[in-house]
Amino acid sequence: MLRVFLASVLLAVSLSAQIVAPKPLSVTGVVELVPSPLSSILCAPPEYRLACSGGVFFIQSGSVDLSALLGQNVKLVATQIDPACPLFEVTSVVSPPPVFLELCGTPAVGCPVRLRSGPGGISQHLLWASGSPGLFPFSVKRGSLLLGMPFFALASGVGGGVEGLAFEFVLPSDPTLVGLPLWVQNARRDVGPITGPFILGNAVCFSILPGAVPCVMPDC
Known part of the structure; x- marks a missing residue:
């Protein structure tokens, strides 16, 4: 079963490179503030990011109060704003996360x-x-x-x-x-x-x- 799921992971990695149109995705992680030195080098300076994302998942939201989620481990549903920028618009939150x-x-x-x-x-x-x-x-x-x-x-x-x-x-x-x-x-x-x-x-x-x-x- 581990081998089967690992194969599906590799397939998802392959297919993710073929995605053209933005579509909702979900991630689970801790919401944290972006250190100020990072905000000056991004295509759209964000205020929040997913912990341990290493610069690949910054977030903003017009409908969810992200400040209330600081330090919490949550599941975020979001859509990438621009394919050239690792900034995502959060549309909903699941807390606590399912896993x-x-x-x-x-x-x-x-x-x-x-x-x-x-x-x-x-x-x-x-x-x-x-x-x-x-x-x-x-x-x-x-x-x-x-x-x-x-x-x-x-x-x-x-x-x-x-x-x-x-x-x-x-x-x-x-x-x-x-x-x-x-x-x-x-x-x-x-x-x-x-x-x-x-x-x-x-x-x-x-x-x-x-x-x-x-x-x-x-x-x-």
Whole structure:
């Protein structure tokens, strides 16, 4: 099943390059302010962006109060304003999002980290990782892949807990990894008598820290 869904991801990446007319898409992530130095180099200076989007998803809205969403993880439905500009007009918001990913712990060499994919219930969860961000829309229902190419399968599992499925990792004690940037995204679907489609969650991002940083045990 992981192989089948990975194939559909690659197909979506291919088809996204062929989209000409703007059409609604959806993304999940944390809304944050754009640092002022960035606003001067964009084709249309925005005020807000999606966290961990790496400059590929800036947002504005004439119908949604984005300031009220600052710091929140939400699902946004939006349309790109200009194909030459990574600025999107948000038309609706789903809060809380149907699928989410949390990172806790210290992303330093030799330290444990936890990635929690939710929500819970009897469900299947997938994780992918990449060294860069991207934007490859599937559909409004299924969301968008927020990882750059190439990306790779990181983990998968089935969980039934209330808080979702936790994936535990210990980062290798390899000093050559310090400074390496990583983006991780999840997908989740219900399993059981009625099996739903995979829905993409938000991306989390970090750069691996040196081992001198004290490890904080994961608590999410």
